[in-house]
Amino acid sequence: MDYFLELFLGGLTRGSIYALIALGYTMVYGIIELINFAHGEIYMIGAFTGLIVISVLTMLGWNSIAIIVLAALIAMLYSAAYGFTIEKIAYKPLRGSQRLSALISAIGMSLFLQNYVLLAQTSNFLPYPNLVPTWDFLQPYEHIVRSTEMVIYIATALVMVLLTYLIKFTRMGKAMRAVAQDRDMSMLVGVDVNRVISFTFIIGSSIAALGGVLVASHIGQVNFYVGFIVGIKAFVAAVLGGIGSMPGAVLGSLVLGWTESFFTGYISSDYEDVFAFLFLVLILIFRPAGLLGRSDTDKV
Amino acid sequence: MKPVLDVNQLTMDFGGLRALDHIDLQVHPGEIVALIGPNGAGKTTFFNCITGIYAPTKGDMFLTRPQGEPKRLNGLKPNRVTERGMARTFQNIRLFQNMTVLENVMIGRHCRLHTGIPGAIFRPPASRREEKEVVADSYAMLEKIGLTRYVNEFAKNLPYGAQRRLEIARALATEPFLLLLDEPAAGMNAQETKALDELILRLRSDMKVSILLIEHDMKLVMSLSDRIYVVDYGKKIAEGNPEEIKSNPAVIKAYLGEDIDA
Amino acid sequence: MITLQEIKKSFLVSLWFMFLTFPIMVIKVNTIEQTIEWRWWWMAAVGLGAFVLSFFWRIAIARKEAGKKKAEVSGEEKIALIPRLMSNPRFYIPGLVATVALVVIFPFVFSMYQTNILITALIYVVVGLGLNIVVGLAGLLDLGYVAFYAVGAYSYALLNYHFGVTFWMALPIGALLAFLFGIMLGFPVLRLRGDYLAIVTLGFGEIIRLVLENWNAFSFGPSGIANIPKPGLFGLKLSLQQSSIFIYFVMIGLALMTIFVVRRLQDSRIGRAWIALREDEVACQAMGIDKTRTKLSAFAMGATWAGMGGVVFAAKTTFINPTSFTIWESVIILCVVVLGGMGSILGVIIGALVLILLPEYLRAFSEYRMLVFGALLVMMMVFRPGGIVSGVRRIYKFEGLQNKVDS
Ligand SMILES: Nc1ncnc2c1ncn2[C@@H]1O[C@H](COP(=O)(O)OP(=O)(O)O)[C@@H](O)[C@H]1O
Ligand SMILES: [Mg+2]
Numbered sequence: 001m002d003y004f005l006e007l008f009l010g011g012l013t014r015g016s017i018y019a020l021i022a023l024g025y026t027m028v029y030g031i032i033e034l035i036n037f038a039h040g041e042i043y044m045i046g047a048f049t050g051l052i053v054i055s056v057l058t059m060l061g062w063n064s065i066a067i068i069v070l071a072a073l074i075a076m077l078y079s080a081a082y083g084f085t086i087e088k089i090a091y092k093p094l095r096g097s098q099r100l101s102a103l104i105s106a107i108g109m110s111l112f113l114q115n116y117v118l119l120a121q122t123s124n125f126l127p128y129p130n131l132v133p134t135w136d137f138l139q140p141y142e143h144i145v146r147s148t149e150m151v152i153y154i155a156t157a158l159v160m161v162l163l164t165y166l167i168k169f170t171r172m173g174k175a176m177r178a179v180a181q182d183r184d185m186s187m188l189v190g191v192d193v194n195r196v197i198s199f200t201f202i203i204g205s206s207i208a209a210l211g212g213v214l215v216a217s218h219i220g221q222v223n224f225y226v227g228f229i230v231g232i233k234a235f236v237a238a239v240l241g242g243i244g245s246m247p248g249a250v251l252g253s254l255v256l257g258w259t260e261s262f263f264t265g266y267i268s269s270d271y272e273d274v275f276a277f278l279f280l281v282l283i284l285i286f287r288p289a290g291l292l293g294r295s296d297t298d299k300v
Numbered sequence: 301m302k303p304v305l306d307v308n309q310l311t312m313d314f315g316g317l318r319a320l321d322h323i324d325l326q327v328h329p330g331e332i333v334a335l336i337g338p339n340g341a342g343k344t345t346f347f348n349c350i351t352g353i354y355a356p357t358k359g360d361m362f363l364t365r366p367q368g369e370p371k372r373l374n375g376l377k378p379n380r381v382t383e384r385g386m387a388r389t390f391q392n393i394r395l396f397q398n399m400t401v402l403e404n405v406m407i408g409r410h411c412r413l414h415t416g417i418p419g420a421i422f423r424p425p426a427s428r429r430e431e432k433e434v435v436a437d438s439y440a441m442l443e444k445i446g447l448t449r450y451v452n453e454f455a456k457n458l459p460y461g462a463q464r465r466l467e468i469a470r471a472l473a474t475e476p477f478l479l480l481l482d483e484p485a486a487g488m489n490a491q492e493t494k495a496l497d498e499l500i501l502r503l504r505s506d507m508k509v510s511i512l513l514i515e516h517d518m519k520l521v522m523s524l525s526d527r528i529y530v531v532d533y534g535k536k537i538a539e540g541n542p543e544e545i546k547s548n549p550a551v552i553k554a555y556l557g558e559d560i561d562a
Numbered sequence: 563m564i565t566l567q568e569i570k571k572s573f574l575v576s577l578w579f580m581f582l583t584f585p586i587m588v589i590k591v592n593t594i595e596q597t598i599e600w601r602w603w604w605m606a607a608v609g610l611g612a613f614v615l616s617f618f619w620r621i622a623i624a625r626k627e628a629g630k631k632k633a634e635v636s637g638e639e640k641i642a643l644i645p646r647l648m649s650n651p652r653f654y655i656p657g658l659v660a661t662v663a664l665v666v667i668f669p670f671v672f673s674m675y676q677t678n679i680l681i682t683a684l685i686y687v688v689v690g691l692g693l694n695i696v697v698g699l700a701g702l703l704d705l706g707y708v709a710f711y712a713v714g715a716y717s718y719a720l721l722n723y724h725f726g727v728t729f730w731m732a733l734p735i736g737a738l739l740a741f742l743f744g745i746m747l748g749f750p751v752l753r754l755r756g757d758y759l760a761i762v763t764l765g766f767g768e769i770i771r772l773v774l775e776n777w778n779a780f781s782f783g784p785s786g787i788a789n790i791p792k793p794g795l796f797g798l799k800l801s802l803q804q805s806s807i808f809i810y811f812v813m814i815g816l817a818l819m820t821i822f823v824v825r826r827l828q829d830s831r832i833g834r835a836w837i838a839l840r841e842d843e844v845a846c847q848a849m850g851i852d853k854t855r856t857k858l859s860a861f862a863m864g865a866t867w868a869g870m871g872g873v874v875f876a877a878k879t880t881f882i883n884p885t886s887f888t889i890w891e892s893v894i895i896l897c898v899v900v901l902g903g904m905g906s907i908l909g910v911i912i913g914a915l916v917l918i919l920l921p922e923y924l925r926a927f928s929e930y931r932m933l934v935f936g937a938l939l940v941m942m943m944v945f946r947p948g949g950i951v952s953g954v955r956r957i958y959k960f961e962g963l964q965n966k967v968d969s
Contacts, residue, residue: 055598056591078585081581090940103756103757104942105939105940108935108937108943111893111933111939116586119929119933121586126593129593273772274768274769274776278765278769280761285753300354300390377847379849379850379851382847387850394842394844395842396842396846397842399834400956400957402958408849408850410835410838415831419830420826420827421823439960448960
């Protein structure tokens with residue numbers, strides 16, 4: 001039973017991580033119908049920026065809670081800036097051209113950012129200090145769930161609540177929904193589409209950065225390549241939930257997290273990634289609209 | 301004679317929106333039939349359903365080759381529908397922009413040809429002959445439609461009116477006996493529209509195709525059509541010959557506020 | 563003219579990029595040794611670079627916009643220089659003769675090292691032309707292309723290891739297996755829309771690589787397979803150098819065959835259908851083209867060439883393991899196609915030569931290779947989606963139309 005619980009909570013952790021990334025994918029896809037391949041790299045840059053902040057502040061002798069909070073905030077700020085800039089450079093000039101072009105551009109951006117971090121920092125795995133304090137009341141359950149994981153659950157839940165509020169009740173949220181539904185029409189009725197798109201990238205990127213810092217703390221290491229595979233898996237989760245749908249992204253992430261966790265726990269851990277990809281292929285083939293997605297007929 | 305196209309109770313829902321509501325429509329051999337109605341009435345959706353691009357919610361569709369047996373269209377893929385002899389044009393022009401005018405027409409011939417990959421690589425005599433024929437046939441089609449002066453131009457570089465005509469040429473290259481035209485005169489000037497009027501009549505007499513067209517230009521519709529169907533909000537509100545339609549109160553009401561000549 | 567306004571704009575861009583790259587580029591942390599290195603001069607470099615590049619960026623964007631408008635107004639598009647020269651016999655005959663002469667004497671004049679580099683470039687020409695069918699002609703973004711390359715390489719390596727199959731037998735077998743794999747993988751995924759296709763092919767590519775890595779009993783896992791024989795020539799014993807020269811000519815032959823086949827394909831009924839599919843799927847189907855079948859044929863044709871390339875790759879390096887077949891290998895091949903010009907044979911050849919030869923000769927910069935490739939993909943898409951040599955369509959001549967066609 002303990003083992004089951006461990007796998008269950010492990011899956012919840014995985015799922016929460018995927019959710020933090022998948023939200024960015026699904027928001028961007030909802031608005032400009034582009035798989036932002038560079039999103040995983042944004043997550044990685046968030047983790048790296050966090051590490052840099054942590055290292056500097058640790059050297060200055062700050063308090064560890066202050067460090068982790070500040071590191072997360074600065075990482076979010078920077079990832080948001082990267083997301084904003086990437087959109088301006090690699091995607092905005094391609095609006096209106098073929099989809100294939102934007103996809104290739106996104107792949108190029110992903111490759112560029114990976115190598116940018118590789119060259120500017122290092123290709124090695126760097127140890128990532130875990131500054132999340134261990135809570136006393138969790139002590140007895142340490143072998144099942146660690147406090148970092150607890151923080152991940154809480155952060156994910158918080159992000160979801162805030163995001164739901166943002167989308168449902170703010171002006172910007174309304175504008176986002178409008179653009180997602182019909183960009184040309186929104187433009188006609190006076191929505192500043194460029195701003196909405198930039199905003200979407202900023203929000204999606206900062207959420208990913210938060211994920212980046214927490215996950216790296218949890219796992220304990222980071223390198224320039226950590227974003228790619230996690231990014232692809234988060235995309236799988238977004239598709240599983242129904243791309244464009246935010247509750248879908250979270251649901252898809254949890255389902256993927258749990259399936260992966262139980263698969264590796266009970267069956268085999270060698271083929272973990274194979275399993276995720278197989279999952280992706282099967283979903284796309286049998287249920288391309290995802291769990292919560294609508295299956296629209298493309299307008300002709 | 302059996303109608304070439306026989307549509308019964310065609311219904312199409314998009315989520316909560318009923319774009320087509322139990323539409324019946326027939327086209328008889330040699331007829332020119334018009335489908336009219338205000339914007340958003342569901343006309344293009346009707347074309348998309350019968351050509352297999354959308355899967356209708358309900359209804360039956362049959363296509364009958366002259367002297368042939370009726371064939372059910374439900375569930376056929378668009379390419380199968382075209383193979384069966386019904387071809388269409390698109391309201392928002394969908395040419396192959398980065399292919400030449402001649403190649404656009406050659407694509408129309410695709411489903412009547414046989415050369416596969418081995419044939420393309422080894423070019424046996426049959427493939428060579430077929431390739432020669434497709435070039436000649438396509439060129440002949442351009443002659444008929446009057447587009448030879450653009451033969452090697454990219455489709456995207458053609459003037460608007462010529463692009464509309466190329467859409468027709470491309471559809472005709474598939475050897476249809478029923479041609480569907482979606483707003484063929486949209487964006488054309490008076491002179492081009494007149495030429496189109498003549499072209500459509502010529503298609504019927506020379507190529508023996510029946511025609512179903514969606515059009516907003518009432519002058520064109522009234523002069524061309526044998527019969528007219530009027531739809532509004534997905535429902536058929538009238539059918540009859542041009543005289544009957546002109547004086548039908550329901551039609552006038554549907555168009556009220558909308559310029560009849562637009 | 564450079565106005566004050568422009569300078570101000572560039573200055574702001576430069577400030578922005580200095581801010582953006584500050585943590586990653588200036589502060590280098592090493593959490594293993596607990597050291598931090600501050601590299602302020604990198605910040606200066608970024609600032610200066612961004613300042614200058616932002617001018618070029620704006621000019622290029624303005625040009626692109628202007629070009630778009632002009633094309634719309636005049637309705638004309640100049641045929642690119644290179645294809646125009648190519649179609650003029652006065653240029654292309656001497657050019658062809660010179661190229662042939664160079665190609666023939668190359669391995670005898672230059673060192674074995676140079677020959678080997680050129681062989682690699684030629685492999686990329688062949689697989690690039692294969693991917694060009696899939697991406698350039700049919701418009702299907704296949705990010706798992708390298709999987710078929712792996713199928714080719716492993717089928718030679720394994721068949722040789724277990725059954726002693728020779729290179730010449732493995733070449734068609736590898737091609738056939740890759741073709742079958744193409745059909746098998748393509749069949750379920752090709753119904754998907756374009757962007758899902760990209761991600762699913764990526765997934766398939768990774769699955770195949772991961773299986774090769776983990777299934778030790780079948781593929782010998784990460785340690786790979788060594789001692790794969792080079793191609794034989796009527797059982798003669800070839801020295802290392804001779805066998806390089808031989809592979810070189812084998813590759814030249816294979817490249818020529820590929821060019822011949824692709825040329826024939828792209829001006830055929832199937833080739834036109836591929837291009838039509840790329841241009842507009844809906845219209846394509848409405849014109850009577852079977853979408854799934856046409857996509858599948860492009861996918862499988864592309865795979866076939868990747869398979870052949872893989873066999874040669876295995877024979878050339880004599881050692882293969884899964885690390886040669888990562889997704890980034892697919893991306894490099896994609897770069898070859900995109901840089902050269904999607905849909906253009908000459909473009910792909912130029913793309914392969916530039917992308918493979920340049921990094922080899924600029925060894926000093928080789929670590930920047932992937933960085934540059936990434937930037938290149940973005941820049942090409944933004945400024946020149948057609949590539950260096952855009953694909954041109956065949957001009958047909960008709961009687962009484964000559965003056966129009968030639969003008
Ligand atoms: N793929 C689709 N998804 C959702 N709604 C659609 C789709 N295609 C058409 N519609 C809706 O169906 C209605 C009829 O559209 P359409 O057939 O294009 O009208 P018409 O051609 O008569 O102007 C419109 O309200 C339109 O928005
Ligand atoms: Mg319409």
